[in-house]
Amino acid sequence: MNIKRWLALVGAVVLFAISIGMNSLVSIASTDWDAIFDPNELLGSSLAANEVMLEEGNMEERIAVVKVNGTIQDVGSGSLFTEIEYDHQFVLNQLAAIQEDETVKGVLLQVDTPGGGVYESRQLYDAIIELKEARDMPIYVSMGSMAASGGYYIAAPADKIYAYSETWTGSIGVIMQGINYGQLAEDYGIVFETLKSGPYKDIMSSTRPMSNEERAIMQTLVDEAYDEFVNVIAAGRGMTDAEVRQIGDGRIYTAKQAVENGLVDAIGDEEAALQALRKDFDLEKAEVFEYGYADATWSVLMSAKAAEFFGPSAEERVLNKLLSDYEAPRAMYLYGE
Secondary structure (H helix, E strand, C coil), X not given: CCHXXXXXXXXXXXXXXXXXXXXXXXXXHCCCHHHHCCHHHHHCCCCHHHEEEEECCEEEEEEEEEEEECCECCCCCCCCCCCCCCCHHHHHHHHHHHHHCCXXXXXXXXXXXXXXXXXXXXXXXXXXXXHHHHHCCCEEEEEEEEEECHHHHHHCCCCEEEECCCCEEECCCCECCCCCCHHHHHHCCCCCCCCCCCCCCCCCCCCCCCCHHHHHHHHHHHHHHHHHHHHHHHHHHCCCHHHHHHHCCCCEEEHHHHHHXXXXXXXXXXXXXXXXXXXXXXXXXXXXXXXXXCCCCHHHXXXXXXXXXXXXXXXXXXXXXXXXXXXXXXXXXXXXX
């Protein structure tokens, strides 16, 4: 075979390889990787395969640790290319799995959050109440650096609440905010043309000030959510409506202050809460575990690195969320918005 034929053959092989590579890249680009690597999809209907043992013990009498870290909002699940701080559906899945697992005899709920959405907080609260009622399950809370507003909302039904000495909690109340950039637009000669079916269809619009009537309407929504917050605390802590409202003016409390006003039972870290749960319910020999997306394998490391390189940063996700919320203001159980 002469040199020209060799060159032609090599060229054909190269072209063939390039063709295969391009087809592969197109296939990869068109694949919904977020769906494939959605942790909640990978978990399926059972989380048993992803349990992480924290302390050895009796496997027939176990304590589950459930963590609520970050702002309580349903922003979807993490994936190969995206990383999130708080996965709302994952936490709900854990509570549902615990309810079906007869070996779980108690729950330690670790709460470190400034709160979040009224809707998501209520979902967590309902799941906790359902777990307590269906299984007569003791639930102890260990508060981290902050368990405010919606964080306290979900802690209220617990059998006992522990706060670390430096915990901030409380912030009982509801907040709803929007941005009015109408004056800024006017300064730049921007005119908004709005067609609406009724006088209140664009209530809390970012393009104009609110009227007194509109403010009164929105205040009723905030007041109703606050009334529900008060009811949750009164039922969970055995307080009267008046007692809750007296301390529930939106202010933040230190752990010591929270013990004094009845929002917290004792000062202590997660280990103190765990040991109290063991002692109070004869679970000294219980195994302690938590649910994880998966074991610490190469796949987890790859996902984390991919999220860093390809996904938006935590700051970008928060900013995007805040910007979207400006278009649709919502009531929040949230401290420091």
